[in-house]
Amino acid sequence: MNPVVETILSHRSIRDFEEKKLTKEQIETIIRCAQAASTSSFLQAYSIIGVTDEEKKARLAEIASNQRHVAKNGHLFVFCADLYRHRIAFEMEGEQAVKNLESTELFMVALIDAALAAQNAALAAESMGLGICYIGSLRNDLEEVSRILDLPDFVLPLFGLTVGYPAKINEQKPRLALEHIYHENGYEKDKNKYIEQLRAYNETVRSYYRKRTGGLRADTWTGQAVKTLMKNERLYVHDYIKKKGFNKI
Template structure:
């Protein structure tokens, strides 16, 4: 097993960072690693905003659900799906790109490009001994976050990424078994899922029981169905339409 795979398999979210900021060389390396990710048809439909202003980080932390590590880290990145520069490219070439930019397909492209870039950045950070934590909570108040960051139309903040020097390491959460997510030559019958989920529930329950000293032993299916029992962030559809996404 090589060092890259070892780093990947040791991933865990870090939510406690030292106050030491990342230096400019490290930030440049992480951005270059992000840019090396695959991108659909060379479109590069993403932008990365680094937030260094303390007051702005505090504001984003509050908007993300009062998560203190959004403000207290070595560097906070916001990864955005971005077709604004493509509109400018259209102006340069005198070509209308409006319909394509508003299409659901290109929205998927933007999300995918941003996510691939972010994961490259995260892996690079972890390979350097840094810790990371994705912050989907910036979508809780996505219009306010867009306003704080000064984002124009056709730019959507997908998630944040805290990066920094870990104060302590959290436990590594067990993932679904290989048989629960990898299927050859087609999708399995429901009974295979049921068997796999029962096996995984036992693993997750034991993990929480050990981690909390017996005060928590919930299963994965109970945790996830509880989360999915109601619709969250119902504002997303109207936000995307107002910002020039998914109109076609």
């Protein structure tokens, strides 16, 4: 197995970091790797905010459900969908079609560009012996995150990425079976097959949690997923992304 595949397949989220900051060289390498990701139509419709100010990190940790590793890590990156520079490009080229930036298509382009860049950054960090954790809970209050980071219109914070030296490494969570994710030449819609596969996966996940917690937890994947999806979380996001200039048409 080559080292790249080995690094990918050994991924797990790290939430306990040593009190050791990343070097400037490490940060720049991670950013350059992020920039090497594929980008739709060469638009590069994302930006990355590095947060080193301890007060800002502490405030972002509060927003992110008081997760300690958001404040205590080697470095905190915030990935943003970004069409601000494209609005400037319209001005530079003497064009008036800025409204085009408000389309759902360009919103999706910016989201996908940011996600691809982030995964490159995560893989680069892990290949350097560092640990990472994505922080989606910054979306608990995007307006406050935008204020803290002084983000203009057409720049939307999507998620954080904490990076650092692992102080503790948990057992890897089991993923869905390959045949449940990969469909060949069309989507597999056999409900009975789906249920059979999910029941098998539930047992795998239940065993994982029992082992990890010494029998204190026995969650299933379907139970956990439904519990999450039953919450009416972050419903404000629909209106907020439009307020920032995205996804209007």
